[in-house]
Amino acid sequence: MIAKEKVAEEAATTEANALAVLAAKEMNATNGLATSTFLVCARMRPAFETELAEGGENFECVLKTTCTEEGAEEATVLLPKISLTGIPKIERSSFLFDHTFGPGATNDDIFAALGRPLVAKTFAGEVGVIFAYGQTGSGKTFTMSAIMDRVVTELFPSDGTAPRAVRFSYLEVLGSSVHDCLDASKLADVQIGEALDGRVLTRNLSSHDVDSAAALERLIEVAKSRRATAPTERNATSSRSHGVGILTVAQPGFAIDDVEAPRAGVLMVIDLAGSERAADSMGHDKKRMDETKAVNLSLMALKDCIRARTLASIAAAGEKVFVPYRRTKLTLLMKDVFDISCSRLCSTVVLSCVSPLAKDAPHTLNTLGYAAPLRVAVRTAPAGPMERDERDPALWAHEKAVTWLAATAKAPMHDAVDVSDGDGYVGLAGFDAEAVIPGMSGLELCRMAEAELHLRIKKQVPGKEGAALGARVHAALWMLICDAKTRRRRPNGNLVTEEEEAEEARKTEEAAAKKNALWKEREASLAAGSTLDAAASMASRM
Incomplete structure (x- = not known):
């Protein structure tokens, strides 16, 4: 059955197609400029010969298949099952992504389609984020390490181009704790908070200015060696924390801290901890169970933030969208991506990594089911034509x-x-x-x-x-x-004018004033009643 499936001829998405999809995303908002875009992608790692040699459920059942929807690519899981009547069947589940990379896609293909455009945006002073999600052993760390290596090459080209000023930090988020992976001498945890002007601030996090590819590569290796890992049933060195590499890149000819310079670009490369289902954690001790719970909670918060921020790009018809980025340390660190009032363009790549094997199909379905809905918002724009906002x-x-x-x-x-x-x-x-x-x-x-x-x-x-x-x-x-x-809109798409907002505010204040006056009247009445009761009681005793 699997052999009969029509598989897409190209194993990897071309860089030109990737740029076309990204440009379409930037024009996708219905209420002004799309200031924060999300590319949602899937990567299937190849099956290893040692896995296939074991037989049993160790065969490939995840494919990149053809898709009729323009601007989308499809990942399909073909899961063999036995019906209640004993008849074998193939259960097909398909998921749409902006890009789908088959087992033949190389790390160079991934970087050309996803990483290089983010680096270009970072050079332009924007915020770029890429993170990988999936079960342990699905190739997340392998992919993110390869992307980071290629980012280093882009930052410090060998063609003689003068490099920009670059600053590097690396931290890991382990539950509610945040640790600096580049300075082991710091005993205090890294603190993440917000300044009065809304900027995200970090305390106890070391920053390292680098002037060469070799210097940056050394720091990356140090950070990798200090990340928290633990053995699981699928991976002897499973990542138990979210690893976040932060690169700050200045504009040409400027230092990063130059007050006269345009803002430096920021690139975050995030290797998320491996996701686990309840069945995978049955053999864990209490500490490992707590880690699993913290990881899953942070992944759900990340999903909620992406969905909410995507909704914010749709004319809200008078309803304000709440993005819960303060719920976890990781999403707070990524505030620029989720904050509607962020004053620069942001681009985020979500890369879901999956195993192609049938024995991992439940994990694969869970991973693709987590990521695919992030590609589109779950709510449509107001019905009918929207009033043009001349102030936009x-x-x-x-x-x-x-x-x-x-x-x-x-x-x-x-x-x-x-x-x-x-x-x-x-x-x-x-x-x-x-x-x-x-x-x-x-x-x-x-x-x-x-x-x-x-x-x-x-x-x-x-x-x-x-x-x-x-x-x-x-x-x-x-x-x-x-x-x-x-800016607020009515359910029919019409704008709420400043005069209407002022009138609504006035009515709200009047209603609040009436309610306060009523409560004061009731309190006075209760106080007077208590005084009369006390006087009557005293008179009866005399």
């Missing part, structure tokens, strides 16, 4: 984008560098907004890398003034983008 910069025509940029480029009086134009602001003499965004639409302006925007502005306004202006323009633009993402 992603919808602006070129002329409106130029007008906005020219107006925003005016500096407050105390930052004056040129003559006043008489309206309380100082015009930047010679500043040409058209030259900054020639022929570009609002969407193209929104998707422009922060470093590129800084560079174009500094061509006209050099020095610190240009750096400050670039930062101010970028911040103002992203405030509009985030406002558009969270």
Whole structure:
């Protein structure tokens, strides 16, 4: 039966197809710019000769099959079963992904389709995250290690290109504890929290500036050697923690901590702990059971965050989407990916790794069933046409984008560098907004890398003034983008105006005031009643 299945001819997704899918994802939001995108993929490791030689259930039953849906690829599990009447049958389960990599796909194929685009986005100052999910022994750590090795090559090319400033940290999340894998001398756990301005802060986590591929490779090997592992039935060195490698990459010619530089890009390479079902943990002791419970809870929280953030890209029809990224340490560390108000583009790759063997089919079905629903949101957009949001910069025509940029480029009086134009602001003499965004639409302006925007502005306004202006323009633009993402709509798709929001707020305050007055009246009545009862009781005793 398996041999008769029509298997896709290509074992790996091409880099061109991967870029096309990624571009489509970035245009997928129905309420403005898609500021956080998710690629959901599957990889089937090859069956080893030693496994096939054992016979029994050690045969391949997971395939990459053809798919009729555009922009999707299919993974199929063919599970032999015996019916109640004793008739053998094949139970087929198919799952759709953005990319599916068959057993013939190499690590180079995986990196070309998934890793290299993330590195390019990191170079542009964006946030990139890639993580692997699956049962122990499915190839997660093997895949993530290979991706990290190739990231090193991209960061420090051998063609003579001047490398950028790079900073590296590595931590492991083990339940509610977080440990630094690069500095064993630190006794205190790593603390992850939020600053008043919303930034994620880490305490007791070492950061290492690296200037060569060899230096970064040494740190990666140290981190790997210090991760928590334990033997399981399927893997003698199963990862019992989530390993998170964090690479911060500066813009060319700038140091990472340079206050005048555009923000550095961030790339997270995450090797999740192996998932386990209840049947797999029957032989565990209490400590191992607690670890399994913590791993499964964090994986469910990660799934909930991805689903909620995907929903946030759909016009919410007046309903606010809550993304529970504060539920676990791992999702809090990934806050930029999940926070709707994050002021830069984020891209995440979810790679589910599975074994092709029939004996692992229950695990495989569980893994694919976990990952596949993340590819699409579970709720549709409001019925009927939606009202156009004229305040959304992603919808602006070129002329409106130029007008906005020219107006925003005016500096407050105390930052004056040129003559006043008489309206309380100082015009930047010679500043040409058209030259900054020639022929570009609002969407193209929104998707422009922060470093590129800084560079174009500094061509006209050099020095610190240009750096400050670039930062101010970028911040103002992203405030509009985030406002558009969270702007309320009616169930029919119409926008809730500022006047309507103010009226709703006024009515809410009035209702609260009436309720408070009613409670005060009741309290006064109860107090008066208690006084009368006390007086009557005293009179009866006299």
